[in-house]
Amino acid sequence: MNFLEELPEQIFLDILLRVPYKSQSNIKQLLKAAKEKMECPDFYQDRIKFGLAKKYICLLLSDRTSSQYNARISIYDPVDQSCKLLSRIPANANTTVYKIMNVNHKIVVLAFERLAFGRFYATPIFLIYDLLSSTWKYGAKFPSFRPNIKGFSCCASPDGTIYIAGARDREAAVYKVDEDKWELLPEMHQEMGSCRGVFIEGMFYVIGFGNNGCQRFDPSTRVWTTIINMSMPHSCSIVLYAFGQLIAYGGGGIKQYDWQGNVWRELDTKKPFHATVWCDRIFFCTSICTPGHLQFYVYKPGAASSERLISFDDEEMRFESIDTI
Template identity: 55%
Template sequence: MDFLEEFPEQIFRDILLRVPYKSQSKIKLMLKPAKEMIECFDFYMNRIKFDLAKKYICLLHGSGISVYDPVDQSCELLSTIPIGSEIPFTSHIITVNHKIVLLHLKHYLTANIWIYDLLSRTWKQGAEIPTARSGTGFACCASPEGSIYIAGGCAKYGNAHELREAAVYKVNEDKWELLPQMHEKVGSCRGLFIEGMFYVINNWNNGIQRFDPNTGIWTTIETMTAPNSWYVHFRGLIAFLWNGIQQYDWEGKGWRELEPLPQQLYPVRATVWCDHIFLCGRQYYATSIHQSTIFYMYKPGAPLSERCISIGLNLDVTSVATIEI
């Protein structure tokens, strides 16, 4: 493939822009100029700009992180995370641009950040989370501009140690900044960004606290009635309960049932992929925490036979996120 290097730089670059992510590692090994271009942030942004990138689903499991392609149903295990042990089920992954950020939490004692760069295919350790907390209970999500917001959780086991603390992680600067504290402590909650605002939804009483990054002010919105759920923002706020799917009506301020799940799952994890929602969980009445995860691809509004399709993956997944690369 040396003949490619004889092309003018712009033509060479345009050819590389069209190389799928899965093939880029091979190209980088064969062509040194290709490695320099592909690992450049501007190259990544041009793939996004010209609609040449593709969306994948990142899956966190005990052995590491895999990148799943729903189109050809292939699954690639990324290089080993340099933490020296199995990943605790309390950890989370969040995607920011071309990076996968692992919030590595264990027994309320450690709160490390590990970042995988999909361009260079390398790991690096990030700044430590300000306060170690319950891995399963706190709110965390990425903002549109590429920062990670966290809030709530428990500093130690038990409701007596619920937190009001919130913080933002500037991924490119590798630094944490404490935010103003929430109005109320929240031990178990979910977080998501909606129209530039950071929403923290209490899993137990379903009250909402909303943070405006522009003003630095928290606002208590209202009490909602959906029980412990996993939320995504997709044509509105959708909640995945153990036995069904609901959508929130912001004007009527109430939930409406969309449909039941094909089978009862708990806990449910979900992420938006294109015009679908990828969701997974264990069978609700599972007798073992080691039971395999069940996966579905859900398409709201599709014909009944196409609305919720089972996916044959054999992984015990604890966190999911979508990435475009």
Template identity: 50%
Template sequence: MDFLQEIPEETFRDILLRVPYKSQSKIKQLLEPAKEIMECSQFYQDRAKFGLLKQYICVLKPGSISIYDPIDQTCVQIAPLPKGFQTSPSTQTVSVNHKIVLLWLEHNHDSDSRRILIYDLLTSTWKQGAKMPTPTSYFTSFTCCPSPQGSIYIAEGEPMYGIDKLRGAAVYKVDKDMWELLPKMQEGIRMSKSVFIEGMFYVIDLSNHRIQRFNPNTKVWTTIENISEGVEYVNVLYAFGRLIATTLSKIYEYDWEENVWKELETLAQHLWFAHATVWCDRIFFMRRNNLSGPPVFYMYKPGAALSDRWISVAKPKKFKENKVKCITTIEI
């Protein structure tokens, strides 16, 4: 288009930096020069540098991923999964920079599904990542979380019948598409959650109520024991400088000094199959009122006044799929 020749290159780029993600695909279709600029990693880095990124909720469904905007309550499918990839009960989704990473790390007698699938939000393309070099024979679930440096830390769990609890761990460096096996944990885990806090990888075992902490600098694991036995956690998140856990009916905060979970909130209704992620200054919950009911969305702000602590969010427009696998927050 001729008018673009009259706009200085720096001005044109400055304008593009301010285009919201949901409008970028249309701009790229119309303007080839814009496509070249907007599909570069430096474009994303500059948007982050100038505070122009916006947070969305990434929703993984059986055959696709969508982004949900809690502000305008729209949910738009952005990518169907490539042929040959189907979600499973243990499929997990992690957001790293401008990429959405899907992880299948099951390894059992019938199949070997240790696969990584990466969706680049800038180029709208899928890429299969390097296969995980598992250090053990069989495992059926795992926990993972991203680090601020753009890697994904993983711990094995839930071994098959007759096999001792596993202690394996690894880190996947997304930009380099490279795996590194970590020293084994001090003890095996079963049902577990993980978070990254102040440069360290924390694995919270939901079966024996212990926390194992890995220091990437020293390559050493340490164990914190005896944390509130009897609490059946559904989600564990690190939000606003707090380690938060939810059960079917309560919300807890971990007290590091007393080494105990302290109750923050008792819920009027159970959080059936609740999904949770940290979004802006709140925790975003996707839950059901009962086993077969449609999803209900809430946002929770720990420590806020009662009138502002819980916010009910309307069901997004055209949101018909109830079989949500998992959610995570993306910033793009």
């Protein structure tokens, strides 16, 4: 394959840009020049720019049957229904993986190191997998405050930053992934208790349950605004923004927020526990509590109901989180 390296540089790059993600590791092992170009951040951005980056689903799985804690990420292709396991997440027995997020060419895993003095209060850590170099690293140390594992909000913004807020005091912070740096934000107007976070048109929403309302942060002005009448729907635990709509899901089914009527309307009776946007659909899973059997569905906005896509059976692995790359 050395003849490829003798091609004009732009032609060589055009060929590399068209190599599917699942085959890139093989090419990098064979060609040193290909490895150098593929591990450059501009390579990933060019694939997106020219529409060559295929959309995959990241599945965060954990093995809770063995004596040693084992968490893995699987890259799933909904088109040909194939999976590729990445290297094991470098987490110890006292670590609980919580959420997975895609930021540029990196997969960011939010995890918690459990502390002796509290079951639900722990130190958050970020474990970062670079898709270009296929390597793991720890993110910068978390700021001083410790959110409640069961109730805080965390989400990635389109500009490559991760926001965390709620569940304890009025504190909030932002993590800049590319710079590996934390920054504390101005305090929210009130304590939110249990809440969920989502980015909507450039602003970070922290949506509470019950009468807690919603806090909206504008990164351009660094100002919080209180939205009194907006709250999470009953029996829904997660929220996402897709196709211009705010969507919540969980034990209460899939619901869409009506901004004018300030009410949640039912889209589907399925009860997903994790979901992400994939192409023009919402990809979700309906079971995380029972290891060994998962049901994956896709829902297309405007459709009468969701479509079953695949069943995933593994008696040792438990599904923890999901995102799209």
